[in-house]
Amino acid sequence: MIGFSNTYAQDENNPWAISFGVNAVDFYPTGENAPLGDYFDEYFNVSDHWNILPSLSSLTVSRYLDSGFSIGATASINKIEKFGDDTFTYKDVSYYGLDGTVKYSFAGLLNSTCIDPYLGVGGGYTWVDEIGAGTLNGTIGINFWFTENIGLSFQSAYKHAFEDYLSTHFQHTAGLTVKFGGKDTDGDGVYDKDDACPEVAGLPEFNGCPDSDGDGIEDGKDSCPNEAGLPEFNGCPDTDGDGIADKDDACPTVAGLKELNGCPDADNDGVADKDDKCPNEAGPAANGGCPWPDADGDGVLDKDDQCPDVAGTVANNGCPEVTEEVQKTLNAYAKTILFDTGKSSIKDESEKALADIIAILNEYPTAKFTVEGHTDSVGRESTNQRLSEARALSVKEYLTANGVDEFRLSSKGYGEARPIDSNKTRAGRANNRRVEINLVK
Structure with a gap:
């Protein structure tokens, strides 16, 4: 049959x-x-x-x-x-x-x-x-x-x-x-018709697709196909067990924090230890993870301290404040500055007083001062005005020539307009002929 x-x-x-x-x-x-x-x-x-x-x-x-x-x-x-x-x-x-x-x-x-x-x-x-x-x-x-x-x-x-x-x-x-008659191009035992990866040998449980790293996740769905990993990380490993896949972990061998891409922060200052210049001492990121210094110990951090090497006050941005006592001392020295008669040129014997003034001004590097010139009422008013202005300017130029920042000083002459004593006596007129150095507030 x-x-x-x-x-x-x-x-x-x-x-x-x-x-x-x-x-x-x-x-x-x-x-x-x-x-x-x-x-x-x-x-x-x-x-x-x-x-x-x-x-x-x-x-x-x-x-x-x-x-x-x-x-x-x-x-x-x-x-x-x-x-x-x-x-x-x-x-x-x-x-x-x-x-x-x-x-x-x-x-x-x-x-x-x-x-x-x-x-x-x-x-x-x-x-x-x-x-x-x-x-x-x-x-x-x-x-x-x-x-x-x-x-x-x-x-x-x-x-x-x-x-x-x-x-x-x-x-x-x-x-x-x-x-x-079944065709199995890649020889993996899964026929081409049913093989999702007919050109690459794979496994039956993955419809013929491979799992190169053997982690139970087929390569096509594995974000790390050549490195055995975990399902929750799409097949990528988490070596340090911090919940961040190694491929996304900036510190894959040390457990860290998600917000720091897997790196640790020992001092909890928000700066990863690998970037922290002071990993065991909390400090801001702006200072590399280290605390801001206060070199002069005045309570004002150096970054905000306009006088970081000189103790000052918080109210004056870390710089020392010119007290009323200091102001009186300045003017006591300023009154001893002598000029040639009827001129703005400073006599040599005034150098000691000027040196003391410069020393005081340098103690207050951010303070600004005005050099003021005054005369008595003898002579013409206009002449006295010009003389007071010239003498104030002369003192200012001396101070700036000897190390005081010119932007901290200004000069002004008042002539005979601001007497502090009577112009009717010799002693009074002597008191009115003066130079003052006053703080600009």
Whole structure:
């Protein structure tokens, strides 16, 4: 018999199958007249009714179609010696069959990869001796798969002859089935059709895609595919266990804080230890993590202290304040400055007083002062005005020439307008002729 049969559950991955086996032909249980019996009568009476050729006598080639359906062709050969209860009609008569069958597998419905029952329908042509006729075939069978590609197949086919001179009969086959044809480009055991990464060897659990670092996360979803990591970090490691993946951790081997990109901050000043010049002493980032110094100890940090090397007051931005006592001392020295009569030139004997004034001014480097010139009322008022201005300017220029910042000094002459004593006496006029150095507030 040549029967077209799909002898196992093929699929898109292994669309082709070949079955090699033995077939048995039974004319008896087909409902024909004697010497044959009723339908399915003595169906398993192998010794009395089955014609078996004890050699390779059946070959099937099949191709998977879709949705459990396959189509195939079977060629078979046998020798007929038993025709029901008649043991004399046929003696060593040749039997040949060529059949085509469309089959449907129930393995998918059963969700089974081992047990694979199926039904089929088809037709073919059968010759007994030299008599041949077409047949309509119905088949039922089952495959038992030992592996993905190899299994045992058992099938029973009812073959109804279209001509009276050929008796309807059953043909049973048993054999070994091999399915093949699946394409696996990368050789990872996952066929290309189901392989999400057909060009790269991978794992079945990842649809054929690789997991290079073996961390259970396929490379395509692994942010660190070559370094074993954790699912919560998309496959990246967290060496120091601080909850920040190494790839995002500026200090991957030392546990740290998220807000500092994984780096520690021993003094909790908000500056990571690696950037902190004083890692064990809290300080602002603006000063490299170190506390601001106060060199003069006046309570005003050097960064805000306009006189960082001289103790001052907070109210005066870290600089010392000119007290009323200091102001009196300045003017006491200033009153001793002597000028040539009727001129602005300073006499040499005034240098000691001027040196003392310079020393005091340098103690207050941010304070500003005005050098004021005054005269008595002797002479013309305009002349006295010009003289007071010239003398004030002369003192200012002396001070700036000897180290006092010129931007801290200004000069002004008041002439005879601001007397401090009576101009009617010699002593009073002497007091009115003076230079004052006053703090600009």
